[in-house]
Amino acid sequence: MTQPPHDEPTAQSPEELREQVEQTRHRLGETVEALADKTDVKARVQEKAVAAKEQASAKATELTGEVKAKAAQAVQLVQEKLPEPVTAKAAAAAGQARQVWHDQAPEPLRNNRAPLVAAGAALVVACVLLRRRKK
Numbered sequence: 001m002t003q004p005p006h007d008e009p010t011a012q013s014p015e016e017l018r019e020q021v022e023q024t025r026h027r028l029g030e031t032v033e034a035l036a037d038k039t040d041v042k043a044r045v046q047e048k049a050v051a052a053k054e055q056a057s058a059k060a061t062e063l064t065g066e067v068k069a070k071a072a073q074a075v076q077l078v079q080e081k082l083p084e085p086v087t088a089k090a091a092a093a094a095g096q097a098r099q100v101w102h103d104q105a106p107e108p109l110r111n112n113r114a115p116l117v118a119a120g121a122a123l124v125v126a127c128v129l130l131r132r133r134k135k
Contacts, residue, residue: 064115071118078125086132090125097124 011017037043079087097120 068115068118071115071122074122075118075125078122078129082125082129086125086128090121090128093124093128094121097121 011020082090094117098117
């Protein structure tokens with residue numbers, strides 16, 4: 001027989017020896033599984049792809065919230081600084097833009113239009129302001 005490892009005591013009975021063999025088999029099986037997992041390149045690439053997709057989705061959600069907040073701030077700032085006649089013209093233009101949007105935009109875009117409408121309204125107001133300053 002071979003010498004047992006230094007960290008394991010020698011078995012005193014056949015039952016203890018069977019138990020040690022079973023434990024060794026179990027540890028060896030776990031080691032083989034761990035090595036097999038490390039060599040499964042396809043699975044590791046898929047795991048990394050899923051993680052990257054989740055991270056990108058979370059970042060997109062975060063940025064969408066930031067853009068919505070900044071658009072709302074811009075609209076509020078513009079509304080505060082505009083005189084009433086310009087505000088009325090901008091509201092009319094926004095109403096026309098909404099009608100055109102409803103008539104011509106594809107269905108998937110129409111269902112998620114709030115950020116686009118806010119940005120469009122801000123753009124219309126900015127154009128009106130720029131025209132007014134040039135005169």
